[in-house]
Amino acid sequence: MSNDHQDDNPPSLKPILDQNACDFSASGNLHIDGLVQERLQTLGPTSVLFYRKPLEFDHGQGVWLFDTDGNRYLDAYNNVAVLGHAHPAVSDAVAAQLQKINSHSRYLNKAGHTYAQQLLATLSAGEDCGFLPDPRLVMTCTGSEANDLALRLAFLATGAQGVIVSEAAYHGNTWLVNQISPSSCRQLPDWVATFSLDALQQEDIPVHQAMAAIREEITRAINTLKSRGYGVAALIADSIFSSDGVFAHPTGFLTAAVDEVREAGGVFIADEVQPGFARTGEAFWGYLRHSQAQQPLQPDIISFGKPMGNGYPVAGLIAPDNLLQAMADKEGYFNTFAGSHAAVAAAQAVLTTIGMEGLQENARHTGAAFKQELITLADSCPLIRSVRGAGLFIGVDLVNAHGEPDAELTSQIINALREQGILIGAAGKHGSTLKIRPPLCFSQDNVALFISRFRHVLTTIHS
Amino acid sequence: MSNDHQDDNPPSLKPILDQNACDFSASGNLHIDGLVQERLQTLGPTSVLFYRKPLEFDHGQGVWLFDTDGNRYLDAYNNVAVLGHAHPAVSDAVAAQLQKINSHSRYLNKAGHTYAQQLLATLSAGEDCGFLPDPRLVMTCTGSEANDLALRLAFLATGAQGVIVSEAAYHGNTWLVNQISPSSCRQLPDWVATFSLDALQQEDIPVHQAMAAIREEITRAINTLKSRGYGVAALIADSIFSSDGVFAHPTGFLTAAVDEVREAGGVFIADEVQPGFARTGEAFWGYLRHSQAQQPLQPDIISFGKPMGNGYPVAGLIAPDNLLQAMADKEGYFNTFAGSHAAVAAAQAVLTTIGMEGLQENARHTGAAFKQELITLADSCPLIRSVRGAGLFIGVDLVNAHGEPDAELTSQIINALREQGILIGAAGKHGSTLKIRPPLCFSQDNVALFISRFRHVLTTIHS
Numbered sequence: 072m073s074n075d076h077q078d079d080n081p082p083s084l085k086p087i088l089d090q091n092a093c094d095f096s097a098s099g100n101l102h103i104d105g106l107v108q109e110r111l112q113t114l115g116p117t118s119v120l121f122y123r124k125p126l127e128f129d130h131g132q133g134v135w136l137f138d139t140d141g142n143r144y145l146d147a148y149n150n151v152a153v154l155g156h157a158h159p160a161v162s163d164a165v166a167a168q169l170q171k172i173n174s175h176s177r178y179l180n181k182a183g184h185t186y187a188q189q190l191l192a193t194l195s196a197g198e199d200c201g202f203l204p205d206p207r208l209v210m211t212c213t214g215s216e217a218n219d220l221a222l223r224l225a226f227l228a229t230g231a232q233g234v235i236v237s238e239a240a241y242h243g244n245t246w247l248v249n250q251i252s253p254s255s256c257r258q259l260p261d262w263v264a265t266f267s268l269d270a271l272q273q274e275d276i277p278v279h280q281a282m283a284a285i286r287e288e289i290t291r292a293i294n295t296l297k298s299r300g301y302g303v304a305a306l307i308a309d310s311i312f313s314s315d316g317v318f319a320h321p322t323g324f325l326t327a328a329v330d331e332v333r334e335a336g337g338v339f340i341a342d343e344v345q346p347g348f349a350r351t352g353e354a355f356w357g358y359l360r361h362s363q364a365q366q367p368l369q370p371d372i373i374s375f376g377k378p379m380g381n382g383y384p385v386a387g388l389i390a391p392d393n394l395l396q397a398m399a400d401k402e403g404y405f406n407t408f409a410g411s412h413a414a415v416a417a418a419q420a421v422l423t424t425i426g427m428e429g430l431q432e433n434a435r436h437t438g439a440a441f442k443q444e445l446i447t448l449a450d451s452c453p454l455i456r457s458v459r460g461a462g463l464f465i466g467v468d469l470v471n472a473h474g475e476p477d478a479e480l481t482s483q484i485i486n487a488l489r490e491q492g493i494l495i496g497a498a499g500k501h502g503s504t505l506k507i508r509p510p511l512c513f514s515q516d517n518v519a520l521f522i523s524r525f526r527h528v529l530t531t532i533h534s
Numbered sequence: 535m536s537n538d539h540q541d542d543n544p545p546s547l548k549p550i551l552d553q554n555a556c557d558f559s560a561s562g563n564l565h566i567d568g569l570v571q572e573r574l575q576t577l578g579p580t581s582v583l584f585y586r587k588p589l590e591f592d593h594g595q596g597v598w599l600f601d602t603d604g605n606r607y608l609d610a611y612n613n614v615a616v617l618g619h620a621h622p623a624v625s626d627a628v629a630a631q632l633q634k635i636n637s638h639s640r641y642l643n644k645a646g647h648t649y650a651q652q653l654l655a656t657l658s659a660g661e662d663c664g665f666l667p668d669p670r671l672v673m674t675c676t677g678s679e680a681n682d683l684a685l686r687l688a689f690l691a692t693g694a695q696g697v698i699v700s701e702a703a704y705h706g707n708t709w710l711v712n713q714i715s716p717s718s719c720r721q722l723p724d725w726v727a728t729f730s731l732d733a734l735q736q737e738d739i740p741v742h743q744a745m746a747a748i749r750e751e752i753t754r755a756i757n758t759l760k761s762r763g764y765g766v767a768a769l770i771a772d773s774i775f776s777s778d779g780v781f782a783h784p785t786g787f788l789t790a791a792v793d794e795v796r797e798a799g800g801v802f803i804a805d806e807v808q809p810g811f812a813r814t815g816e817a818f819w820g821y822l823r824h825s826q827a828q829q830p831l832q833p834d835i836i837s838f839g840k841p842m843g844n845g846y847p848v849a850g851l852i853a854p855d856n857l858l859q860a861m862a863d864k865e866g867y868f869n870t871f872a873g874s875h876a877a878v879a880a881a882q883a884v885l886t887t888i889g890m891e892g893l894q895e896n897a898r899h900t901g902a903a904f905k906q907e908l909i910t911l912a913d914s915c916p917l918i919r920s921v922r923g924a925g926l927f928i929g930v931d932l933v934n935a936h937g938e939p940d941a942e943l944t945s946q947i948i949n950a951l952r953e954q955g956i957l958i959g960a961a962g963k964h965g966s967t968l969k970i971r972p973p974l975c976f977s978q979d980n981v982a983l984f985i986s987r988f989r990h991v992l993t994t995i996h997s
Contacts, residue, residue: 106642113650114873115670115855116862120640127642130634149637151870157633166629170620171593173845174612177583179569179590187576207578212675212847213871219708244869245682247709255866377870382636384675384847384871392578399579403718406707407614407840408676408847410577 098124121496123486131156134510134517136494147521148494150464150508153348153378154424161381164420168413176210176410183210183415189422191389193355194373203371205392210385210410214344214376215243217388220404221340221372222247222305224394227401228338228371231302235292235332238265239500241314242307242342251307254314254500262301264292266328268312272468274320274459281324289328293335303337310357310368311346313506316499317459317466319351319360326366341370344386345464348378349425349511352435352462360461383417384408430511434462441465441507441518448522452529454480463513466498467505476501484528491524561587584959586949594619597973597980599957610984611957613927613971616811616841616884617893623883624844631879639673639873646673646878652885654852656818657836666834668855673848673873677807677839678706680851683867684803684835685710685768687857690864691834692799694765698755701728702963704777705770705805714770717777717963725764727755729791731775735931737783737922744787752791756798766800773820773831774809776969779962780922780929782814782823789829804833807849808927811841812888812974815898815925823924846880847871893974897925904928904970904981911985915992917943926976929961930968939964947991954987 098104103125110118129139133155136144146156154160176183187208194206211217226232234251236242241254249256251263259265270276270284289306296303306329312318329339346357354360361368372394376386387409398404408414425431442458442465449455449467456468469484471477481503488495498506509517561567566588573581592602596618599607609619617623639646650671657669674680689695697714699705704717712719714726722728733739733747752769759766769792775781792802809820817823824831835857839849850872861867871877888894905921905928912918912930919931932947934940944966951958961969972980 103642106644106647109644109647110642113647113654113671114639115672115853116859117672117867118639118670118873119862119866119868120642125642127644128635128637131637136635136637151638152636156637157635159633162629162632165632166625169625169628169845170622172591172599172620174591174594174599174619175614176577176581179566179573179583179588181569181572181590184569184572184576191576208576209578209580213679213869215679215869216676216708223709223712244867245679245708245710246686249686249865257865382632382871382874382876384874384877390578396579399582402712402720403582404580404707405582406676406678408845410581411845411847413845414847 100124103127122489124489126489133512134514142492144489144492144494145517145520146494147507147509147513148496149510150345150350151377151382152510153350154381154421154428154430155510155512158381158424160420160424161383161417164416165383165413168416171412173411173413175407177405180410180412180415182412182419183410186415186419186422194389203369203389203391206389207392207395208387208389209395209404210387210414211406212384212386212408212414213243214374214386215245215248216406217344217374217376217386218243218248218307218340218342219245221374221388221390222251222307224372224390224398225305225338225340227398228394229302229304229336231304231336232262233296233299233301233303233337234263235289235296235303235306235337236263236265237308237312237315238267239315239498240265240309261299262296264295266292268315268318271318271320271324273457276321278321278323281321282327285324286327286331289331293331297335303332303335305338305340306332307340307342309342309345310361311351311461311464313345313464313508314498316468316504317464317506319459319461319464322360323366323368325361326368329368338371340372340374343373343375344377345508347375348421349431349434350378350462350464350508352431352438355431379421380414380417381421383414385414385418425511428512433513434511437513437515437518438462438465440515441513441521444518444522448526448529452526454529454532460507463507463509463511465507467507468499469503469505476503478502480532481505484532487528487532488524491528493521493524563587566590585952587952589952596975597977605955607952607955607957608980608983609957610970610972610976611959612973613808613813614840614845615973616813617844617887617891618973618975621844621887623887624846624880627879627883628846628876631876634875636874636876638870640868643873643875643878645875645882646873649878649882649885657852666832666852666854669852670855670858671850671852672858672867673850673877674869675847675849675871675877676706677837677849678708678711679869680807680837680839680849681706681711681770681803681805682708684837684851684853685714685770687835687853687861688768688801688803690861691801691857692765692767694767694799695725696759696762696764696766696800697726698752698759698766698769698795698800699726699728700771700775700778701730702778702961703728703772724762725759727758729755731778731781734781734783734787736920739784741784741786744784745790748787749790749794752794756794760798766795766798768801768803769795770803770805772805772808773824774814774924774927776808776927776971777961779931779967780927780969782922782924782927785823786829786831788824789831792831801834803835803837806836806838807840808971810838811884812894812897813841813925813927813971815894815901818894842884843877843880844884846877848877848881888974891975896976897974900976900978900981901925901928903978904976904984907981907985911989915989917992917995923970926970926972926974928970930970931962932966932968939966941965943995944968947995950991950995951987954991956984956987
């Protein structure tokens with residue numbers, strides 16, 4: 072619990088997660104202003120809203136959300152609704168299950184085995200990328216719980232305490248994983264060391280150069296942790312680096328870094344909460360994108376959550392049987408709602424529908440076209456510095472007239488897009504990267520609409 | 535993170551949560567044995583099953599669960615299904631909501647305010663028991679997340695690190711709250727001190743004597759934490775002491791202890807995951823039972839979970855606005871699935887149905903009759919040492935022929951009851967207390983059936 076050397080650590084980033092937040096000033100809409108006040112009186116000050124003029128949605132369908140006045144918004148932000156909003160495959164499956172039984176996982180439920188078998192089969196996904204030894208699925212309710220447990224397993228596996236994360240990472244909201252989340256935790260404990268992705272700002276950097284740059288960062292972090300007496304328990308990384316501002320290329324840039332971590336005695340946890348479940352188009356899991364060519368990227372533990380149940384709270388991790396056995400020998404782990412009948416039904420509906428509707432292929436195709444349109448737009452717009460991403464996970468770096476990252480300008484653009492009926496958010500250590508990650512049923516027409524509105528906003532914004 | 539004085543702490547209890555576990559030996563049923571093997575290959579060794587012959591349920595209704603062979607079981611164990619299994623109020627509400635929208639809480643959702651207002655109104659529940667100052671509802675997905683956050687708030691509020699828990703407590707499964715759960719965590723860290731409830735084994739102890747005994751225990755724990763240099767951040771207690779073996783009387787026994795904790799600078803967290811939502815019959819919250827007479831018991835933070843959504847993953851905490859503001863000033867807190875539209879719909883359906891179906895009143899009436907029947911049974915059965923509880927939360931201490939607590943005997947009885955179609959579990963630091971906490975629609979006929987089967991098992995068991 073004690074962090075004796077805390078003052079040695081530099082203050083971490085200003086928390087950026089809430090950068091897209093409502094400022095609680097009057098929105099100009101009496102109904103909305105009333106709701107905001109009511110919310111403060113009931114859900115309190117930690118309950119931050121999006122947008123200067125917060126939104127109240129009545130219903131959704133596919134990539135669309137409809138507010139209570141009937142206005143529709145193109146959702147280019149919400150990755151939880153991976154199949155699209157209110158997808159009947161999930162609502163039907165959950166409804167049918169709740170009418171039958173929804174109990175905990177201390178009773179047998181064959182559907183859970185079937186789901187686990189199908190999910191574990193995605194680890195190789197048609198390519199010979201290697202397996203975890205005897206991988207098993209442990210279900211939780213949230214990605215935070217999954218990362219919390221993944222870190223406990225890493226501590227147990229290594230006997231070490233130090234953790235390496237990217238410099239604007241977000242890994243969840245429990246007491247433990249909040250502390251490995253520089254984008255949320257203001258003062259990192261000294262058992263956490265960070266690495267920068269600055270070298271990857273332009274995606275055309277040669278892979279050997281990218282690998283060397285990241286390896287150098289990781290080596291520095293390892294040395295920091297060792298000098299503080301913690302050793303290295305884990306490198307935990309979201310392989311799309313969502314919160315850092317989306318760093319997807321060149322593929323393979325993490326492999327040498329992971330080798331360094333293993334050399335130092337640590338494990339590699341792939342946090343797939345953001346890139347998992349087909350979003351990056353090129354693979355079902357984000358880490359698998361980096362497994363091509365001669366150097367496979369093999370995690371020791373894989374965690375996931377957000378899109379897993381299209382909004383039903385279900386998450387989990389995959390870990391080797393022997394590590395789970397070591398934990399079971401030491402202490403119990405039970406999660407009341409995790410792996411319940413309804414959670415399995417929701418997760419199965421999502422997994423099946425991703426396949427049936429070809430959503431990974433759509434993420435690849437439509438994502439590539441989307442990215443190309445954004446790159447073309449950047450050619451005529453100096454406010455866009457760079458475009459990065461894979462599949463339907465794209466980051467757009469914005470700069471002001473002086474060529475500098477500008478969180479306030481980014482916020483203006485996000486709020487202007489909201490006025491234009493487009494939902495989007497920000498990320499990155501400067502809070503100046505647009506984070507685009509729509510439902511995977513996003514179409515070429517949706518791309519055209521987004522580009523048209525985005526061009527309009529960029530040409531009219533006061534920078 | 536470091537626990538320098540760890541060796542000073544005595545080893546905590548042998549984990550007892552899994553005492554009611556399947557031993558993975560052959561059940562004598564080929565279908566079940568196959569499923570157990572399949573489960574080990576997919577969900578792994580942390581995935582512990584109940585009963586020597588594990589059960590596979592197909593559906594449920596009210597207090598009944600039906601296995602895949604059509605046999606029915608009376609559920610006297612599962613408190614999550616507070617309204618009864620597959621209650622249409624919840625399945626209908628969730629189904630309707632999933633068909634419309636199920637998004638996160640960064641958008642306005644008036645239904646969430648309405649629910650919060652109704653839940654916050656239960657804090658006084660018709661009695662003048664005092665309020666937290668400006669209480670607010672923070673929704674999470676699980677009770678573990680709620681307790682994890684509650685403890686973070688306690689650390690923030692007090693600047694101290696020490697935590698006091700009962701000696702067989704269970705407060706959840708995150709890295710942090712696992713360490714304040716002696717029933718799960720084998721080696722408690724030295725920032726945790728425990729207190730015993732042994733003085734309350736017989737419910738007829740006079741209240742002043744009970745208060746003095748618990749206060750003495752708490753004073754000892756406070757001194758332990760101070761001597762280790764941690765100070766006192768919190769006393770966290772489940773006011774029905776489920777995991778300790780159910781200690782419900784005499785009401786008021788905690789008040790002096792809480793005074794001592796406040797005197798030492800700590801806060802009182804009421805963990806209502808088990809007793810909350812009308813189960814104890816006498817009040818909506820377990821802590822309110824102890825608030826009668828001259829000494830109100832007023833928590834600083836209230837956490838809850840299990841029954842809140844009748845199985846839909848929803849949980850939360852209630853804390854004062856100023857404490858939440860202090861947290862918001864320091865760092866963000868966001869929980870992707872918490873307070874989603876469907877979570878609110880499920881929680882609202884549960885809260886409304888508890889009122890409409892008079893479940894608190896049923897818990898009081900039927901629970902009192904159930905307890906009386908058990909006390910009567912105890913008169914003729916030496917294996918029952920004592921019966922404790924409130925409403926539909928009852929603990930039955932079992933002893934062997936030598937008058938000693940006997941976990942193996944208790945396990946035999948639990949498994950024999952399962953053979954008789956009755957579902958039940960164990961608790962207590964010796965693993966020798968039957969834990970009875972059925973759905974709150976449990977009827978007098980259900981009580982009669984339970985007593986009849988229990989009598990049969992007690993008279994035929996090999997002790």
